[in-house]
Each structure stands twice: as structure tokens, then as C-alpha cells.
Amino acid sequence: MRRNLVALGVGLIALTAGAVTFRTAQARRQVEPTGRFLTVDGVRLHNAAFGSGEPIVLLQGNGSLIQEFLSSGLVHYAM
Known part of the structure; x- marks a missing residue:
């Protein structure tokens, strides 16, 4: 159970980091x-x-x- 929660937490952190990286790149392209x-x-x-x-x-x-x-x-x- 604990390993599942740790894996879920790590996965959510990775997903969030990916989303932030994507949105940052998108904003840099849109705003001079x-x-x-x-x-x-x-x-x-x-x-x-x-x-x-x-x-x-x-x-x-x-x-x-x-x-x-x-x-x-x-x-x-x-x-």
C-alpha cells in the first residue's frame, strides 16, 4: 500500500513538472x-x-x- 502511494506521489510530481514545462514553453512562444x-x-x-x-x-x-x-x-x- 505504501509503495503504491509513493509511486502515485512520484507520478503526480512528474506529471505536474511536465505540465509546467509545457505551459512555460507555450507562454514564451505567445508573449514577446x-x-x-x-x-x-x-x-x-x-x-x-x-x-x-x-x-x-x-x-x-x-x-x-x-x-x-x-x-x-x-x-x-x-x-
């Missing part, structure tokens, strides 16, 4: 990224530039997106 991608010292970075004048660098990551800076108005207020 804002800005462009650069490779610096072998690391792929996402870059977007707005406005003119002295540059302000906004770092994002850990689940946040450049679009959040745009939709919140932060980019507009910084220009």
Missing part, C-alpha cells in the same frame, strides 16, 4: 519579451531601456518581471 537579451561573461541577462538622461538601473528577479516596473508606474516616475 520587453527589451532584449544580452550575454555578459556567459550569463544571459534581460535588458530594457526607457527614456533618456542619466541611467537608473532597476534590478529584478526572484519571480518579479520588468512588466511589473512598467505597470506599477515606477519607470514613468523615474523618467
Whole structure:
């Protein structure tokens, strides 16, 4: 019984991982990224530039997106 539950749990985790991978690839095909991608010292970075004048660098990551800076108005207020 316990082996069946473990096998079921492992199967559900694998199925979920496959579904997430599929949906992520689908979303990447449907939505164009804002800005462009650069490779610096072998690391792929996402870059977007707005406005003119002295540059302000906004770092994002850990689940946040450049679009959040745009939709919140932060980019507009910084220009």
C-alpha cells in the first residue's frame, strides 16, 4: 500500500513538472519579451531601456518581471 502511494506521489510530481514545462514553453512562444537579451561573461541577462538622461538601473528577479516596473508606474516616475 505504501509503495503504491509513493509511486502515485512520484507520478503526480512528474506529471505536474511536465505540465509546467509545457505551459512555460507555450507562454514564451505567445508573449514577446520587453527589451532584449544580452550575454555578459556567459550569463544571459534581460535588458530594457526607457527614456533618456542619466541611467537608473532597476534590478529584478526572484519571480518579479520588468512588466511589473512598467505597470506599477515606477519607470514613468523615474523618467
